[in-house]
Amino acid sequence: MELDHNFLQPAICSLIAEELAELRGISLLDLDATRWDGETVIGSDALPVDSIELVSLATNCAERFGLQDMGAGDYLLRHRRIIDWADLAATGMRETGTVTFRTSGTTGQPKRVTHRLEDLEQEIAVLADLLADARRIVSLVPAHHIYGFLFTVLLPMHRNLPLSRAGSISGMPPADLQAGDWLIGFPLRWRQMSRLGRPLPAGVSAVTSTSPCPPELIRDMTALGLERMLSIYGSTETAGVGFRFNADEPYTLFDYWRWDGHALERRRPVSGATVRIEPEDILEFSDDRRFRPTGRKDAVVQVAGRNVRPAHVATRIAGHPLVERCSVQLDDGGEEPRLSAAIVLAAGTEETAAEAALRDWAGNELASAERPARWRFVNELHFTTTGKPHGWEAST
Template structure:
């Protein structure tokens, strides 16, 4: 598969934008990449990266595209435009024959996971068979995320069709959406579409990943005319593992995965197999079909980001006036965290609730923030004494 500078430019832009937003904290929300192109320079007016930011950005790009394996990360600091960085990235992938993606996380530390390029190409070959007749891919997912890279960079190459990356802030696909288009999104963006987009033309297919898609949302999209919505199950650690086309169906393993009931095994094209422990507990209905049954590490996903409710609860327990706290995932609509708090004796409950909401806004990232707090005399518990407020994923 030919990956050149033009092909990789969207992934480089997406990664640089994401890193800048992280580096600049609250000011990072103003980073706007809609006008960035190959000729955009790192130190120019559009990006304005200082020397420290450039070093951090170069480190992230070097790790992502294998340049650190070749001891070639310094090459990036000698070039000034995004297009030049994309060209160096293409050379890095070609020589290192792999990429490194970092798992998303807020309270959990993101960790790097390397994927051989041959493995990614193997998956894309299977994905292409799921979407015959695709005339164009429209990606609403970040191209530097493993999901966005597979569907927004590699899949169009495999299908031989054009790709359109959406970097606007509207959350909507282009007005010329038409038959044969494959729209790549994730639950939060699909919720926007279900709310704002009037109706889909016939023959449009959607794909969703990064977090569970609520069944009600899938049905609403179908009512608005979306012909198919294919959900992909996977993780940064494993890439894609399986897929399903109905919200009430189990996932089906991709052809290159097998299970013995305990472990997953990936069959590579070179014949070498590998045992993999998936991040979720998987309940198998038969040898090929499964449903996810909760994270092994206790994390849940909010807007595609891994969040650890128990760590958020522990932060609340250290607030003045809080005797006990529990945090869980509320799946009533778009998944968000919710919390239960037991006030200390003599504490004004309403004043405590107001203080906690202020502290939450100021000290927790958006995915970590409980959107509701229930004050009670005790945390509801099940027969075994464990909190019974939905703490499992």
């Protein structure tokens, strides 16, 4: 694949926006990175930064695209148009043959994960076939995380497809959707669209990933006019592993993956060598190609000496008629670790009465170790920019 710096601009904008939002403790919406283009100068009135922020941004970019390995990181400080950084990023990827991502940090501190460009290109060739009828990619996701990078940077680059990123921060698609558009999002985005209830034009499809998308949410999107939903299973560590178009069916492994009974093995495209990766999820295979994720291997916590799965507890609570959504985490700040629940109540539900009813229900329906010691009622659950619960086990 010929690396085109023009297609890398969304990843640079996305990286800068998220880094600045974290440094300043503000919302991504406060930055409105969709106004930036290739001629925007980092440090100008259009994108003001101080010297500390500039160094942090340059370091992050150099780390992602291998510029430190080339000794070219200081070029980022001297050439500060976004198109300059995109050009340097393309050079770094071309010279090192790699690109680095960070995990979202939902289960601990974010870590660096470096992928070979040849492996990502191998996946893009498969995705291009799955999205063969795409006329435009409409991004509702950040472009510098691996999911967004694959679908809103490398795929448009491979197919020379136009890209709309107007909704990449707000999460809402543009008003000019048309047949052949493919929306790239995750369950939180689909839930937002479902609540608004705005019909979709005929011929619009979507891709979902980063966290499981409930079948009922896909049905809600279909009711709005969505033609089909492609679900991708994968992670920052593995990139894409499998796909499905029907949420009631298992995922199918991409051709270059195989399951050896304990771990995933990936066949590299050039050398033919295999890479073995143990997935973080428990995968149940119905045959040698089809599988279902049934939960995370590390999802068990201990409360009062008993093993408890916060995600299972969240699912149970979310099934209560007073609850719209729920997330559960282990609160180990007290003398004894206990579960804590954050709950979005169903419309029209009063908090005091709801807490009494939920505590009574939990006393009858949940084991003692599963009962949350603390109940918090919130307007919305906290998610990362890729739609994963931030520090919580969540249920929809």
